Amino acid sequence: MAPVTVATTPNTTRSDLTEFVMLKGNGVKGLSEMGLKSLPVQYIQPLEERTCMIQVVPQESIPIIDMSNWDDPKVGDAICEAAQKWGFFQIINHGVPLQVLENVKDATYRFYELPAEQKLKYTKENSPSKDVRYGSSFSPEAEKALEWKDYLSLFFVSEAEAVATWPPACRDEALEYMKRSETVIKQLLTVLMKGLNVEEIDETNESLLMGSKRINLNYYPVCPSHDLTVAIGRHSDVSTLTILLQDQTGGLYVRAVDSQGWIHVPPISGALVINIGDALQIMSNGRYKSIEHRVTANGSKVRVSVPIFVNPRPIDVIGPLPQVLAGGEKAMYKNVLYSDYVRYFFKKAHDGKATIEHAKI
């Protein structure tokens, strides 16, 4: 059986590996489970990007914010300050039931445990919908070295479309997690907008801030020679906000303020990690920061994570908000069509903050 040779030999050709991992639907999970002892060369990252080169700043950590009194001005200040300084924070007592979070993690395992032939139905080539995509790595056609990650990406258009096209193995749990996180998303955006002198979220700015959503189910298998590769390379999200559920494994690192180092985001049971994305950095004219982050590969444990990307709609034009510029501040970013912005992000390999540089005036 050809895939066995593929998986056990580190020096296979790119086309053999692509066939096994991408075209046959095995993912890196399939490679990992064949028990290969060394990393296929296609996954070896340039030295400076490797997991082993991460300089950790151990004394720092991102803020942890209790959302139970979210409309208390002190909580609001903590959220806006975290968004300005760190671009990342964790929230606890956020109102999303813990069972909903457990269920979506279980559903992630359920999807990836399907046989390759079943998952293959959702690859770019075969998927019944453009809004459902199972894949491996980030942008394999553009990457010099691949990433040790499988993903299922689900773009939410409507409940009816989700019911009809999302994989039954995880559909209901993913939808429930999206629905139950809506309230805390609105609370966070209300507070963040107040910090920009936008007093209320009306229909127009609600659609601009959270008019579309994408949920990804990420699966990071156990990785041989994990120090030589990455699970996700350095990038910032193109969303308005990202709500991330991680499991207890750890491995997410955030760029430290004014430093070359990286800060670990420790798993906290029941917490959600929140980060500002490029769209909100642009709308806030740089006040809120969309911070670079990366995920390390793990030599002994499987990791799953489930981000919800809260975005403008593809047809929205985004730029610095008028309220932010009202005092005479100069616009730092151009107005850009959001779907053009996202397409540009997806067509490159991960490259830190390069997408937003493209929108700078």
Ligand SMILES: CC(C)(COP(=O)(O)OP(=O)(O)OC[C@H]1O[C@@H](n2cnc3c(N)ncnc32)[C@H](O)[C@@H]1OP(=O)(O)O)[C@@H](O)C(=O)NCCC(=O)NCCSC(=O)/C=C/c1ccc(O)cc1
């Ligand atoms: C431009 C989009 C994405 C697609 O437009 P479309 O007109 O329906 O066109 P297509 O479905 O044919 O997709 C166009 C291209 O988008 C890319 N794409 C379409 N979804 C995907 C997909 N989930 N994956 C990776 N390429 C894709 C892909 O490059 C694809 O090209 P191709 O590969 O040639 O088919 C459109 O849906 C849109 O503007 N959506 C806005 C909402 C949105 O998805 N925002 C992104 C939030 S995601 C985010 O912040 C971070 C994501 C992330 C993800 C992984 C990481 O490792 C790190 C970060």
Ligand SMILES: O=C(O)CCC(=O)C(=O)O
């Ligand atoms: O898995 C994680 O912790 C982070 C995932 C991530 O950064 C992303 O999907 O954009």
Ligand SMILES: [Fe+2]
């Ligand atoms: Fe991310």
